[in-house]
Amino acid sequence: MAKLIELVGISKSYDGEKVIDSMNLYIRDKEFITLLGPSGCGKTTTLRIIGGFETADEGKLYFDGVEISDVPAHKRQVNTVFQKYALFPHLNVYENIAFPLRLKKVKENEIRERVTEMLKMVALVGFENKSVSTLSGGQQQRVAIARALISHPRVLLLDEPLGALDLKLRKDMQVELKNIQQAIGITFVYVTHDQEEALSMSDTVVVMADGEIQQIGTPTDIYNEPKNAFVADFIGESNIVDGVMLADKKVRFASHTFDCVDGGYAKNEAVDVVVRPEDIDVVSPEAGMLTGLVTSVTFKGVHYEIIVDIKGFKWMIQSTDYVAPEATIGIYIEPDAIHIMKKSKYSGMFGDYSSFSDEIDQLSDADTAEEF
Amino acid sequence: MKNKKSLLHSISAAPHIFWAVLFIVVPLIIVIFYAFTVQNPDGSYTFSFSNIASLPDYISIFGLSLELSVIATAVCLVVGYPLAYIMARSKPKTQKILVMLLMLPMWTNLLIRTYSLMAILDNNGILNQLLGTSFQIVGTKGAVIFGMVYDFLPYMVLPIYTCLSKIDKYMWEAAADLGCDTPKTLVKVILPLSRSGIISGVTMVLVPSIRTFSISQKLGGGTFELIGDTIERQFVTGALNVGAAISLVMMVLILISLTIMNKFGDSEDGGIIV
Incomplete structure (x- = not known):
């Protein structure tokens, strides 16, 4: 065209x-x-x-x-x-x-x-x-x-x-x-x-x-394939964490080394890692790559929205299975669910759900609706 | 709407109703009474149509009043619309200053303004002295029309300005978007949208100019008699009944023309209610 x-x-x-x-x-x-x-x-x-x-x-x-x-x-x-x-x-x-x-x-x-x-x-x-x-x-x-x-x-x-x-x-x-x-x-x-x-x-x-x-x-x-933290956060929900590329298809974040599908970064380059909440599987603590404490569970109709505290970073998980608040769970992430992005000026500004609230989201929505 | 009005409502409305009855309804009744009676030598009044029957004598005067005030209104519209447009399109700060400038003369008494106009336009007035000529201006129709325009122009500009400034900027953009250049936008969109302002302006200029007597007396140099002058003369010379009859007919005519004009106005907004 x-x-x-x-x-x-x-x-x-x-x-x-x-x-x-x-x-x-x-x-x-x-x-x-x-x-x-x-x-x-x-x-x-x-x-x-x-x-x-x-x-x-x-x-x-x-x-x-x-x-x-x-x-x-x-x-x-x-x-x-x-x-x-x-x-x-x-x-x-x-x-x-x-x-x-x-x-x-x-x-x-x-x-x-x-x-x-x-x-x-x-x-x-x-x-x-x-x-x-x-x-x-x-x-x-x-x-x-x-x-x-x-x-x-x-x-x-x-x-x-x-x-x-x-x-x-x-x-x-x-x-x-x-x-x-x-x-x-x-x-x-x-x-x-x-x-x-x-x-x-x-x-x-x-x-x-x-x-x-x-x-x-x-x-x-x-x-x-969001290009930076801003896009990842603005489009849909995203967990965005700091990571380090150990080698092609090897990324380390949250004190654990993961297999991923992205490459082409320098050795030990600091990157932003995006994991969509719907791509995270909830497993037993023993089977999990990471373990954390469930801090809140909200029923959303199609799925539950689970906030998990993993070493001080709050992750969002969307799961159709119920887990109890205060429970310790393990999480499992497939290699192709991990998306690596270069660091940008938006790094660190988005992707942590510790201050997450639906209400604030809606308030900012109402704000943007005023614009013309 | 609640049918039952609260006591507070009635009490707070009372002064206004009293005012309206005392100063609007009662005088109106008195005018109607005088218009349909003649005074007998013994001071009593009898019902009569003779005042109304004498009105055709004044038709030519009425015609002249109508002619001058219509011309004055037309001039006000032609001069006032562009002015209102410029005001409405300028920056908010400039708009405030322009409205202020427009209102400023209205704070001076109309009679004083007319007198000063006389001093300027007189045969030996400031204008003729400046030009070194001695044109006769005062005493011509033109002078009377000029006086009307000068005195009543703000009443044309303000309602049109108000109306124009309320038009959404998106109207301009939509017109441009759909293929209008600026003149076409004005004719096809802005002019129709400011109709109610034009109607208010025309009404507010036409009515006072048709009934004026001070302007024609001062600037007409005594050569013109407009219907306002006639009414004034009747009252001054004590012919209350004929004066009342002319006033009454004038009121009815104005009422009819306002009703017709409002028919052309927007039903939703603007315009002035009769």
């Missing part, structure tokens, strides 16, 4: 604070790409630069091989679904969707045809004459999508479009958006702070933090 959009050395500052730091990224034609990151990581700014609502301080933006850094928003073959929908309150559903066509002076019967087609696609037939202010959030969202797609853009930009919807509706819309993207076969650039949303919808995920790209890859790559 050909490169459709390319960002070369893009930087942007607000009031002297760097939001995006010399970013390079290309977006292929017809792909579903997601910019994922916490609040303030620069993902929305990146999207706004592509949309033409912000101008980069440095760097160049190419569209289909042509530089468009200074092309105004209304001349770009890109349309946007805004976080707050931004429907025109003075127009009804039909006129909102027809708006871009009316600007282009498209013939009345063609407008009718295309609007009807769009209404069918977003399942809003019969809503033509309704005022947009009477619609629910999900319906407004659909109108916004229809309005953005009616002029057949090459790229659709979506800025946390599902942020304001409730969980059930969000799941439905995720599936629907993916279906629409595949049906019309154009590029979707999606911005979200919700890692689950990113993993389930995207062809490519771009993980961002502090105005820099941390990792680009398919959802499976990002999850299985």
